[in-house]
Amino acid sequence: MIVLSIILGKDDLAKYPFLEEAGTYIRESHFDLDDFNRSEFLHIIERAIKRIEFALIQGKVFNDLEKYDIELFTFLVSLIIMKYIDEDWAIKRFSLFEARRVEKFLIADLLKEKDQIKKNLIISRIFRELFQLDVESDPKKTNLFKMNISDYLQRATQFNEEEWKLINRAVDNGYVYLDGDETVRLIRSEIYKLMYNKIKNMNITKIPEQIKTHAILIKNKLTPPIKYHRHITEFPPCIKKALELLNKSENLPHSARFMLATYMLSSGKSVDEVVLLFQNAPDFNEKITRYQVEHLAGKKGSQTKYSVPACSKLVNENLCYATIDCRGITNPIQFGRKK
Amino acid sequence: MKKEINSKNKDFLVRLFKEYYFKNIGILSHPNQMHNREFGFMTFDGKVIRHLSFSKIGSLKAFIIQNVPSDIFCSNAYYQFPTFPITEKCWKGADLIFDIDLNDILLPCQKEHTYYICSNCSFVSKDVLTSCQECHNTKILKNTIPCFRCINSLKKETKNLLEFLKKDFGIQRQNLEVSFSGNTGFHVVVFQNNYLLLDSKSRSDIVGYLMGKNLSPESLGVSKDKSGYKVKVPLSGFSYGWRKRIVEKMKIPEGSKDNLNRFIKKIGGYQSLKNEMDKISYEVGLKLDPQVTTDIHRIFRMVGSLNGKSGLTKIVCYDLDKFDPLNDSCFFENDRNVDISINTPLKFNIKGKTYDLDKDTSTVPISVAVFLISKRLANLATCSS
Numbered sequence: 001m002i003v004l005s006i007i008l009g010k011d012d013l014a015k016y017p018f019l020e021e022a023g024t025y026i027r028e029s030h031f032d033l034d035d036f037n038r039s040e041f042l043h044i045i046e047r048a049i050k051r052i053e054f055a056l057i058q059g060k061v062f063n064d065l066e067k068y069d070i071e072l073f074t075f076l077v078s079l080i081i082m083k084y085i086d087e088d089w090a091i092k093r094f095s096l097f098e099a100r101r102v103e104k105f106l107i108a109d110l111l112k113e114k115d116q117i118k119k120n121l122i123i124s125r126i127f128r129e130l131f132q133l134d135v136e137s138d139p140k141k142t143n144l145f146k147m148n149i150s151d152y153l154q155r156a157t158q159f160n161e162e163e164w165k166l167i168n169r170a171v172d173n174g175y176v177y178l179d180g181d182e183t184v185r186l187i188r189s190e191i192y193k194l195m196y197n198k199i200k201n202m203n204i205t206k207i208p209e210q211i212k213t214h215a216i217l218i219k220n221k222l223t224p225p226i227k228y229h230r231h232i233t234e235f236p237p238c239i240k241k242a243l244e245l246l247n248k249s250e251n252l253p254h255s256a257r258f259m260l261a262t263y264m265l266s267s268g269k270s271v272d273e274v275v276l277l278f279q280n281a282p283d284f285n286e287k288i289t290r291y292q293v294e295h296l297a298g299k300k301g302s303q304t305k306y307s308v309p310a311c312s313k314l315v316n317e318n319l320c321y322a323t324i325d326c327r328g329i330t331n332p333i334q335f336g337r338k339k
Numbered sequence: 340m341k342k343e344i345n346s347k348n349k350d351f352l353v354r355l356f357k358e359y360y361f362k363n364i365g366i367l368s369h370p371n372q373m374h375n376r377e378f379g380f381m382t383f384d385g386k387v388i389r390h391l392s393f394s395k396i397g398s399l400k401a402f403i404i405q406n407v408p409s410d411i412f413c414s415n416a417y418y419q420f421p422t423f424p425i426t427e428k429c430w431k432g433a434d435l436i437f438d439i440d441l442n443d444i445l446l447p448c449q450k451e452h453t454y455y456i457c458s459n460c461s462f463v464s465k466d467v468l469t470s471c472q473e474c475h476n477t478k479i480l481k482n483t484i485p486c487f488r489c490i491n492s493l494k495k496e497t498k499n500l501l502e503f504l505k506k507d508f509g510i511q512r513q514n515l516e517v518s519f520s521g522n523t524g525f526h527v528v529v530f531q532n533n534y535l536l537l538d539s540k541s542r543s544d545i546v547g548y549l550m551g552k553n554l555s556p557e558s559l560g561v562s563k564d565k566s567g568y569k570v571k572v573p574l575s576g577f578s579y580g581w582r583k584r585i586v587e588k589m590k591i592p593e594g595s596k597d598n599l600n601r602f603i604k605k606i607g608g609y610q611s612l613k614n615e616m617d618k619i620s621y622e623v624g625l626k627l628d629p630q631v632t633t634d635i636h637r638i639f640r641m642v643g644s645l646n647g648k649s650g651l652t653k654i655v656c657y658d659l660d661k662f663d664p665l666n667d668s669c670f671f672e673n674d675r676n677v678d679i680s681i682n683t684p685l686k687f688n689i690k691g692k693t694y695d696l697d698k699d700t701s702t703v704p705i706s707v708a709v710f711l712i713s714k715r716l717a718n719l720a721t722c723s724s
Contacts, residue, residue, distance in 0.1 A: 144574050149508060150533040153541035166548040167620075168558035170575035170582060174509025177575040318540070 012122065014071035015105040018194060019125060022072050036077065036208035044070065048077035049214050055097035056090055056222060059285035062101060077211060083202045084215040089249035090222060093282040095195035096251060100283075102191050103184050110180035111143055127183075131190045135183060145183045152176040155186040160255040160317045192251075236335035237321040238314055239263050246280045255309075255317045257281075258296070259332070262308045265297050266333050308333045348712050349383045351719050355671065355709055356645055357407045359652075363670055364404065366652065367411075367643035369396045371530075375417040375431060379638040380408035381647060389638060392421040409647030412638035415528070417535075425636055432535035435542065436639060437549075438631035439496045440524035441489055445626075448488050454683065456480045456715045463683040463716065482648070482714045483523050484687045485664070494659050497525045500625055503549055504529070507580050519664045521646025521653040526639070539633045546632040551624020554581055556612050560596075561603065568609040572596045581620070588619045650709035665689045673704035678720035685716060 013022050035041065047066075051074060054062040065071065082094050106126065113119040119137060123145075127135045133151055138144040149171065156164045170177040178186070207215070235243065242260045245252055252260070257278070264274045274293045278284055291300060298305030310331050314320040329335055360367075370376050373396065379389040388408075393399040403411060414421070415436050419429035441449065455464045457471035458478040470477045485493070497517060504510040504527075516528045537545075547553060556562070559582060560571045577586045591598045603612050631637060640646065640653050651668040669690050678700055686695045690706050700720045703711075711717035 141574065148533060149545075150537055150541070153537060153544055157538070157540040157544060162553055162555050163557055165553050166544045167552065167554050167581055169580070170573070170578075171507045171548070171580035172578075173506070177579060179574045 009118075010068040012109075014065060014068035015109075016102065016126065017072050017075035018102075018198060019130075022075075026072060026076065033204070033206070033208055037210045041073070042210065044073045045077055045211055045214050047074045048081055049218055051078050052081060052094060052218060053221075055094045056218075059097075059283065061097055061104065063104065065105075079199050079202060080204060080207060080211055081215045081218065082199045083204060084207055084212065085219050085222070087222070087224065089224065089280065089282075091196060091199050092249045092251075093284075095192050095199065096282040098195045099188055099191040103188055106184045107180050110137075110145070110183065116142060127187065130194070131187050133187065138177065143180060144177055145180065146175040146177050147183070149174055149176055152178075152186070155190075158189060158253075160253050160319075189251075234336060235263075236326065236329075236332040237323050238319050238332055241321045242319070243277075246277065249280050249282050251282050256319055258306075259309055259314060259319055261293055261296050262306050263332055265293070265305075266308050271297055271299070307331075345718070347719050351677075352409070352647075352650070352709065352712060353383055353407050355650075355705065356409070357404065359645060359670055360400075360403050360407070363643070363652075364400045366654075366670075367396070367400060367403070368641055368655075370413050370641075372417050373399075375419070375421060377414035377416070377418060377421040377428070377638060379412040379414075380406070381410040381412075383407075383409045383647070390422050390424070403644075409645075411641045411644035413641045415637050415639050416635055428636075430635065433635045433637075435529035435531070435534040435537070435545070436631060436637070437500060437527040437529075437546075438520070438524055438628040439493055439500065439527070439626070440520070440628055441483055441485060441493065442523070443626040443628055444489075444492050444496060446489060446492055448486055449483060452486055452489075452687070453481065453483045454714075454716060456482060456682070458715075461682050461715060461718065465683070480715055482716065484685070484714065484716075485523050487688075489523070490664055493523075493525055494662070496626055497527065497659060500527055500549065500627070503625065507548075508545075516642070516655060517659065518642050518653055518655045519651075519662065519668050520640060521644075521651040521668060522649045525656070526653070528639075539635050542635065543629065543633045546627055546629045548581075549625045550627055550629065551581070551620030554585070554616055554620045556609060556616060558582060559585065559599065559612075559616075561599070561609065561612060563609050568603060568612075570596050570600050570603070572599070584623055585616055585619055588623070589615065646713075648713060650706075650713040666691050669706050669710070671704075671706035671709050673706055675705045676702050677705055677708045678702050679708050679711060679717040680720050681711070681717050683716065685711070 013019060013025065016022070036045065047064075047070070051062040054060045066074070078094075082091055085091075106122070109122050110119065113122070116137070119142070123135050123137065127133045133147065133155075135145050135147050138146055149166070152169070153166065156166070162168060166176070239260060242252060242256045245256075246260075260277070261274050264277060265271075269277075271290065271293050275286065275290050278289045278293075279286075281289075294300045296306045308331055309317075311320060311322070311326070311329060314332070326335065374392065374394040376392070377389065378391040378393055378399065379387060380391070381387050393402065414433070416428075416433035417431040419431060421428060423429075450465070453465070455466065455468040456462070456479065457468070457474060457476050458480055459476035460471060460474045462471050462473045464472065468479045471479065483489075501512065501515065501517070504515065505512070510529055510531055514529060514531045516530065518526050518528075520526050556568075558573075559577070560573045561568055562571075573582075577583055577591075586599075589602060591602050603609070606612060606615060631639075642653050642655055645652055650671065651664070652670050654668045656662040665688055673690060680700045681696050681698055684697050686693070688694070689710055690704075694703070694707060696703070708717065708719070712719065
């Protein structure tokens with residue numbers, strides 16, 4: 001019997017299979033990659049395929065949580081398949097959905113875990129050791145967490161929303177106070193990068209046949225994102241930049257998505273065309289995107305058609321990439337019209 | 340803005356600045372990790388020389404005495420290669436810095452002692468000039484001689500900054516250096532490692548916090564909804580930072596959702612609350628120069644160096660209450676006199692003495708001459724040397 005970490009329980013490893021202990025467990029079990037060719041591992045491979053399909057085809061987080069050994073192997077097989085697929089857009093999208101899955105478990109652990117010692121261990125292993133972020137739970141309110149102002153700023157400035165500005169936070173004596181959701185939200189991009197790098201840096205000389213057969217099937221099912229090349233040079237630089245990022249399947253902030261959608265709608269594009277544009281976003285979900293685009297187009301909710309944000313607003317949101325051609329314009333929609 | 344001065348004034352200032360550095364070179368601060376800093380100078384011809392490096396304080400002092408710059412600067416940043424162009428310097432961090440200047444504190448008295456000076460013919464006006472009334476030159480300098488009220492306001496603002504840094508940011512006084520800029524402001528430098536690596540955006544967030552910018556009702560848990568607004572008190576409550584300041588100013592008992600609700604109802608809803616918060620945050624927020632704090636490649640005036648805009652020394656203030664800038668930072672003696680011609684009637688106080696000068700030639704102590712010539716409000720009289 002292999003002794004798992006005396007610190008974290010097996011259930012925790014099931015939720016956080018990227019931790020060092022998970023790797024140690026697999027190594028110490030003398031497991032060989034060829035073992036995946038055995039029939040008893042078929043259900044693990046099928047589960048990994050399902051997990052990947054959730055992210056890449058359905059745009060959903062895979063919420064199932066099984067026993068730790070099933071989870072550890074499913075995670076490993078998922079990574080092997082993603083490495084085999086070897087499409088950057090797909091790896092990015094999968095990493096984002098895996099990050100969301102971890103986020104969900106972390107929030108639940110921070111909010112619902114009654115055992116303070118265990119809660120502190122999770123904080124220590126994930127926040128401190130993995131992401132070098134010192135987080136402490138407040139002794140008076142255990143669902144409240146605090147972190148150093150500079151640690152907070154280094155992460156929060158990636159968000160453009162006002163709520164993340166330091167002034168809108170509870171700040172005291174060098175610390176920022178956050179609830180569990182907010183604390184976890186801050187490290188979302190770090191979890192994403194961890195997943196992405198794990199796949200990218202994997203070195204597998206020979207992929208087991210049973211995995212390969214399934215990997216080929218899912219690879220054939222995938223639709224690569226549409227490259228939005230049409231007249232890309234005619235767009236103002238802010239829009240061009242957003243499109244370039246989308247083409248690379250980068251995760252655009254909310255403010256950039258708003259800018260892009262309102263710009264395209266104001267330029268006469270249909271809701272369908274705009275929805276299609278966001279197909280490359282790593283977290284694309286057609287239903288949600290359509291609802292949001294229809295809302296911006298004034299076809300849902302308050303029936304208000306939203307305008308393209310002014311250049312000054314885009315400057316504040318760090319979305320402006322003005323060039324000499326932008327001279328004299330106050331809104332991206334005027335680009336190319338006003339001279 | 341600094342423009343070239345006439346050669347007679349320049350020779351006079353160069354001679355006295357050289358004398359100052361010769362006698363007082365020990366006052367010049369010794370920056371930590373000196374070999375990682377970029378140094379810069381301004382010449383009396385208005386040229387800026389940057390991207391210099393000195394690994395020893397002795398070589399910097401020798402350079403200063405030999406070249407006599409009008410202003411001396413040292414980067415707040417630490418670089419692997421301080422002499423390389425900005426993009427190749429290899430940035431290793433920067434001290435967090437703040438600038439409190441009269442330009443950012445709008446005081447009613449400033450009009451009385453602010454002068455607009457033509458950089459070409461030295462014409463002086465107390466009214467805002469866009470071009471010179473005499474020679475039509477458009478390069479206009481703006482100079483202020485701070486009065487007691489100005490100094491007191493600057494000190495008050497500096498104390499408020501120290502209070503914010505202590506209470507909210509947990510920065511203790513021993514990790515801060517407060518200095519008089521040598522002209523119309525105070526500088527504060529934070530020597531605390533956890534702020535060293537912050538990028539420009541994070542520093543912008545810090546300065547926005549201190550200035551009270553972008554405070555939203557949502558931070559109090561108040562958000563818009565179909566019925567107008569709704570209140571959900573945040574888990575972190577109202578006991579910290581700006582939330583505490585706002586709740587106290589609005590006299591809402593801490594942590595009470597009902598009282599907050601009542602207050603919003605009374606003042607007229609979400610937008611009225613936002614307006615009220617904007618008003619309070621403007622009043623309580625500090626008046627700082629945000630560009631100084633957000634610039635992570637800034638060359639900052641060195642402690643112990645002369646400010647070329649005033650001839651006063653940038654000096655560390657250990658006791659703000661007792662500090663008297665126009666006395667404590669003036670290192671020129673009153674033992675020699677010199678004749679100057681004044682461009683406009685002036686009344687001011689320096690080195691503990693009040694001067695009331697008219698538009699003619701006056702005989703004044705060296706300290707006064709250096710001060711007024713540096714401020715471009717006087718010229719060395721033709722008979723003086």
